[in-house]
Amino acid sequence: MERSSGRQIPVVVLAGFLGSGKTTLLNHLLHHSGGSRIGAVVNDFGAIEIDAMAVAGALGDSTLSLGNGCLCCAVDGSELDVYLERLARPSAGIDVIVIEASGLAEPQEIVRMVLASEHPDIVYGGLVEVVDAAEFARTRAGHPEIDRHLGLADLVVVNKIDRAADAERVLDVVRSLVDRAAVVPATHGRVDPEFLFDCRPGEERVGQLSFDDLPRHGPTDAGANADEHTGHLHAAYDSLSFASAAPLDPRRLIRFLDSRPEGLYRIKGYIDFGPYDTGNRYAVHAVGRFLRFSPEAWPAGAERLTQLVLIGTGIDAATLRKELEACVADAPHPDAPHPDEQGMWGVLRYVQEPDDQRG
Numbered sequence: 600m601e602r603s604s605g606r607q608i609p610v611v612v613l614a615g616f617l618g619s620g621k622t623t624l625l626n627h628l629l630h631h632s633g634g635s636r637i638g639a640v641v642n643d644f645g646a647i648e649i650d651a652m653a654v655a656g657a658l659g660d661s662t663l664s665l666g667n668g669c670l671c672c673a674v675d676g677s678e679l680d681v682y683l684e685r686l687a688r689p690s691a692g693i694d695v696i697v698i699e700a701s702g703l704a705e706p707q708e709i710v711r712m713v714l715a716s717e718h719p720d721i722v723y724g725g726l727v728e729v730v731d732a733a734e735f736a737r738t739r740a741g742h743p744e745i746d747r748h749l750g751l752a753d754l755v756v757v758n759k760i761d762r763a764a765d766a767e768r769v770l771d772v773v774r775s776l777v778d779r780a781a782v783v784p785a786t787h788g789r790v791d792p793e794f795l796f797d798c799r800p801g802e803e804r805v806g807q808l809s810f811d812d813l814p815r816h817g818p819t820d821a822g823a824n825a826d827e828h829t830g831h832l833h834a835a836y837d838s839l840s841f842a843s844a845a846p847l848d849p850r851r852l853i854r855f856l857d858s859r860p861e862g863l864y865r866i867k868g869y870i871d872f873g874p875y876d877t878g879n880r881y882a883v884h885a886v887g888r889f890l891r892f893s894p895e896a897w898p899a900g901a902e903r904l905t906q907l908v909l910i911g912t913g914i915d916a917a918t919l920r921k922e923l924e925a926c927v928a929d930a931p932h933p934d935a936p937h938p939d940e941q942g943m944w945g946v947l948r949y950v951q952e953p954d955d956q957r958g
């Protein structure tokens with residue numbers, strides 16, 4: 600058992616449905632931490648760790664990735680404990696830890712794991728739920744569990760206010776669902792970090808969840824059966840990871856994306872369009888029917904790869920994989936002319952002005 604260094608490091612759990620803006624919010628915090636050093640644990644649902652790649656400083660030692668599957672499905676919290684221990688080492692100099700849960704995680708399971716941590720310097724720092732204001736009604740209709748998640752939160756960030764047709768109504772509904780949480784509207788996850796770092800228990804914060812308050816949901820007891828996860832959000836979802844060393848053809852990819860099946864709710868990753876843009880990779884995000892590409896310079900030394908994670912319900916992974924394979928560009932003929940400019944037009948329709956993205 601670790602000896603206490605006498606410091607208290609709050610661990611904040613950042614949860615919210617697929618694509619609601621958790622990674623965007625985490626990046627905002629990392630850039631606006633006001634001198635606090637934030638350690639991040641990122642839990643990806645898919646086998647390729649797209650979120651970890653998207654988090655600023657992912658290559659540093661203060662961001663750890665717990666990939667491939669919901670953390671809430673771990674039978675006990677020992678894996679998480681190892682990560683928390685690494686971040687809580689005095690030499691890491693970390694003041695606060697944020698765990699970004701996968702978009703399909705059961706937040707109370709992760710809260711429970713943090714509360715169960717035996718590390719003497721770790722204290723539970725609260726549950727932050729991110730809501731996509733533009734998709735809220737649809738998400739709730741499909742996933743009534745969301746109401747329960749909001750009821751457990753200490754802070755709800757109602758994000759994507761810029762895209763919500765009826766933001767006030769969404770805020771009212773969220774307020775009616777929370778128990779004790781503060782409800783904060785936001786765009787691109789821009790919230791005052793103080794909101795999060797203040798969510799600390801152990802300082803008589805009224806209403807903070809305690810271990811006993813948490814409804815039992817799923818197996819965290821040793822020996823429990825994995826089938827008990829059927830009530831979890833992710834039970835109905837499948838994910839597919841796709842990687843290609845050969846560049847994708849932009850026209851083929853747009854055709855694929857424009858005809859993507861209804862159940863394919865979330866796509867995220869990075870695309871290499873090879874000769875169509877040799878300087879940039881294209882981050883892609885689809886959330887519901889929303890689609891966005893963001894060109895960004897290839898990081899120095901990065902392998903030129905396309906890496907995608909697709910998450911959906913009722914999707915046919917084998918067919919989607921074949922369709923993606925068909926998006927790979929044909930090997931160029933040595934005498935082939937330079938790629939035509941128009942090839943990228945379909946992609947550029949979905950590129951947002953950088954001004955709108957600034958966090």
Ligand SMILES: Nc1nc2c(ncn2[C@@H]2O[C@H](COP(=O)(O)OP(=O)(O)OP(=O)(O)O)[C@@H](O)[C@H]2O)c(=O)[nH]1
Nearest residue numbers: 616617618619620621622623702758759786787884
């Ligand atoms: N218009 C708009 N887009 C946003 C906002 N916040 C995030 N986005 C975009 O929404 C998409 C998903 O954001 P992420 O931060 O990756 O969402 P996430 O919750 O981490 O996604 P998962 O890990 O897949 O659950 C990205 O394209 C973001 O740029 C916002 O306030 N407004």
